[in-house]
Amino acid sequence: MKFSAALDVNVVAHEAADEVNVLLEIEAPAGPSTTDRAATALQVVLDRSGSMQGAPIDGAKQALIALVQRLDPTDVFGLVTFDNEAQVVIPAAPLADKADAIERIKAVYPGGSTDLSSGYLRGLRELRRATGDADIRGGTVLVISDGHVNAGIRDADQMADVTAQSAGDAIVTSTLGYGRRYDETMLSAMARAGNGNHVFADNPDAASAAIAGEVDGLLSKVAQAVSVTVHYEPQVQSLQLYNDLPANQIGDGQVMIELGDLYADEQRKLLLRLGIDRLSALGLTQIARLELQYVEMPDLVEHTVTVPVMVNVVPGDEATGRVPDPTVESERLFQEAQDHKNKAAKAYESGDVDAGNEWLTQSVLRIDHACAIAPDAVAGPIADERKEIRRMRAMAHEAGANVMSKMAYHSYHEQNRKRGRRRS
Missing domain, CATH: 1.20.120 (Four Helix Bundle (Hemerythrin (Met), subunit A))
Structure with missing residues (x-):
């Protein structure tokens, strides 16, 4: 895993308030061959409310059939549908009988209202049960919905709390908003807190492409539970993360930023602003330490990579006229x-x-x-x-x-x- 940091300015004023922007870049390694990849787990939670009647439900079913055909028999797959209540269509388990799974998908039909929370919570329970039996760490829940929630939990923040707790167990939550009537606030908040992806698909073709893209990532996963912890010195008075990612204060001078999973060859960028004050020692000074932690797939080996953030403290007149990188x-x-x-x-x-x-x-x-x-x-x-x-x-x-x-x-x-x- 490649990990680097660059500053917009590396010269700061002595004994004065100042700030620096720090660009973090992460690049995941190439993944193993498809024959060597570890088994993965995908739980689909599909909205089958009445608004999915016609092209939406038909398009989603075709996309899920294509998804099943791409998975290996050792991969865990499950399907839960929901309208006013949740239904387990395919119990989560290794995909030994693809033909049966496909027939069950074809038999899904639209129903009544939209209780997303019942479907999501039922899907979580299925995924946790199946991965425990299959000895797979974590997994992905993909929520597909075309409507506004009108039953069950309707508060986006409350649902985001649920997906955040799942992310702590290495379960990623991704969401696909289908059509023009879904609740973008709800689905976007769930994906953010769940370290997953949020996609808008305006038609069946776009939905199929989005589901295929999610599977592409799932099958090429090279790192799980990726996080960056910023350990900053007392002279750092403020820390701002430009990226809207889950971040928590985990101790004095320590903030952990959650990135979720990384796919083969994937690149990510984070931008931080550090406000500093009254650096008393002239010369090269460390103001922070960046710690990248992740679990390497498929062997589940934990790694830590550390990068220091250094600035050159100079008299105030020498810091004037700086040109940012x-x-x-x-x-x-x-x-x-x-x-x-x-x-x-x-x-x-x-x-x-x-x-x-x-x-x-x-x-x-x-x-x-x-x-x-x-x-x-x-x-x-x-x-x-x-x-x-x-x-x-x-x-x-x-x-x-x-x-x-x-x-x-x-x-x-x-x-x-x-x-x-x-x-x-």
């Missing part, structure tokens, strides 16, 4: 653009298209600035993001607030929470 500075601007995109998503969700568009305009301004200073090595993805935000802004009035909210939340998840992800 363009790679780190362009990332800061990129993440400020994501913050504006998230505010746009919330404005669209409230029905205010004009306010959403204004936030996207502010996002584009940050991205334009980032494009102007970004080195060639990082300019491509930033330019692609500029095109995407401009495209979203141009289509906003025609698409409407409901669709724009879902698009913006989906894009924010990719570019802020999963920033830097690139799969071979």
Whole structure:
């Protein structure tokens, strides 16, 4: 696992308040061959409420059949459906009889209301039972829903607490919002707290592609329970994480950031801001230590990689006129653009298209600035993001607030929470 840190400025003022931005980059190794991979566990929780009637349920069933065909007999698979209550369609177990699983998927039909919590909790119980029997560590729950929750637990924060507890047991929760009527706040919050992915699929083809992408990651997993702990010195007065990831204070001067699982060749970026004050010793000084911890697959070996964060403390007049590193500075601007995109998503969700568009305009301004200073090595993805935000802004009035909210939340998840992800 490659792990590095770069500062926007490495010279700070002596005995004065100052701040530095730190860009963390993580790159996962190539995975083993498919014949050598460890068995994996996937529990699908599928909305079969009445709104799934027709193309949505048919498309989801076809995607799940394709999923089953890709799994190995040793992989654990289960399917729970839900409407006003949960139903175990395929008990979670090693997938020894694919033909039977496919026939059970084909027999799923739409029902009544939408009690997502009953389906999710039942799916969790199935996954925990099956992985305990199969001696598999953790697993993934994939929630597929097209509607707003109208039964069971309806509070997004409460559901996020449940998925966060599952993440502590190495169970990742990913969510797929299907169509234009689902609750993006609920599904996005569940994925964030569950260290998983959140995807918006507007039609059956997009849903099939999203499910296939989730399986791609699952089958190429090389690291579980990935976290970065920031151990900072007392002179660090504040710590800000730009990425919207689960982070907890675990002791004096220690904050742990959860990243979930990493796939083969996957890259991730995190951006921190450290506010420092009154560094009294001139010269090279350590202000923090970054500790990357993960469990390597398939052998379940735990690893720790440590990187120090050093600054050069100089007299105040020597610190003036600093020029920030363009790679780190362009990332800061990129993440400020994501913050504006998230505010746009919330404005669209409230029905205010004009306010959403204004936030996207502010996002584009940050991205334009980032494009102007970004080195060639990082300019491509930033330019692609500029095109995407401009495209979203141009289509906003025609698409409407409901669709724009879902698009913006989906894009924010990719570019802020999963920033830097690139799969071979």
